[in-house]
Amino acid sequence: MRFRLVPIALAASASLVIAQAAVAQVQEPIQPIIPPQQVNLGQVELGKKLFFDPRLSKSGFISCNSCHNLSMGGTDNIKTSIGDKWQQGPVNAPTVLNSSLNLAQFWDGRAADLKAQAGGPIANPGEMAFSHTLAIGILESIPAYVREFKQVFGKDKIDIDQVTLAIAEFEKTLVTPNSRFDQWLLGRKDAISADERAGYELFKTSGCVACHNGPAVGGNSYQKMGIVQPYKASSPAEGRSAVTGKEIDRFSFKVPTLRNVEMTYPYFHDGAADTLTQAVDVMGRLQLGKTFTKDENAKIVAFLKTLTGDQPSFMLPILPPSSDATPRPNPFK
């Protein structure tokens, strides 16, 4: 009875399908990724352009895709990101893939959802270093954008709300279904090898699933980094306490998704672990007080690699050219 009520309450959203999948897979702590059932296609196409458009940055050189490269698992594959004027950021860029499944955005969860998140980097002096007003000015000077925003939102003026809404809608499509592990969950018993299966058993029996579970294999709780042994971070980030102001939340981070984790190196909020072998070793010792043998570690890593799903694929968006009236970028000031 309870299970029936949940889907009715959520009938308007894709959560319906996810809830049903959860019922079907109730015996496993990880559920398959379900692509979103309803997206606004006009917003998605516009958001895709904005995601790739470096003119939303002061330098005219940095787009969302610079740090969340969709050819590389939605990350930049460097320790911490490089922003405006080659500034080194404080934390590792998490993937944008499957970020719609997160309970909140950023390592410390300071943005409630993708729309709230998307305005941040444009105005962040260490990232795109622009302002919302200047970014809107650029878009308004480009006739093809003016036409497309009007078509999608039906308003005469472009505003930052439309920009962040379109980007968030595009990001909803960046999910990665159909990994070998999901095929296995859905019943294809030969989709993963015996070693990969053994790695999954170790992942469950060792306790990794206490924090890494659900369709994203993470992303749904904040947990302390360094439970059994402290973690010596190379970043000043203090974690969730920066948002809640509570001492008990110090060094709690949003548990990262392990979907596509083979592609999203380096690992941890400070990007200190270069390889999955290192990350699994650290997690075993610091979170669970377990030292895995070489063989056990290799099996868990093999399992983690089965979580790579179909990467988003689409035509590279062609951006409308600037007009004579478009303010020119200033990369060196």
Ligand code: HEC
């Ligand atoms: C200079 C590099 C850089 C640029 C440019 C950038 N980001 Fe990020 N992004 C990051 C970093 C670093 C974080 C993590 C920051 C934190 O948690 O404090 C992040 C976090 C995120 C997250 C949260 C993911 C999660 O799991 O918490 C999303 C979503 C995201 N960015 C989307 C975008 C979008 C959309 C744009 C363009 C408007 C953008 N980013 C531009 C580096 C960048």
Ligand code: HEC
């Ligand atoms: C108590 C909760 C908890 C447990 C148990 C746990 N993890 Fe984690 N895991 C986290 C948190 C929190 C982070 C992020 C830590 C940070 O970045 O400082 C993380 C990060 C990771 C990462 C890096 C992902 C990335 O993109 O940076 C991997 C890989 C990982 N865990 C695998 C495992 C494995 C394998 C196990 C079991 C041996 C495990 N975890 C057990 C909470 C947990």
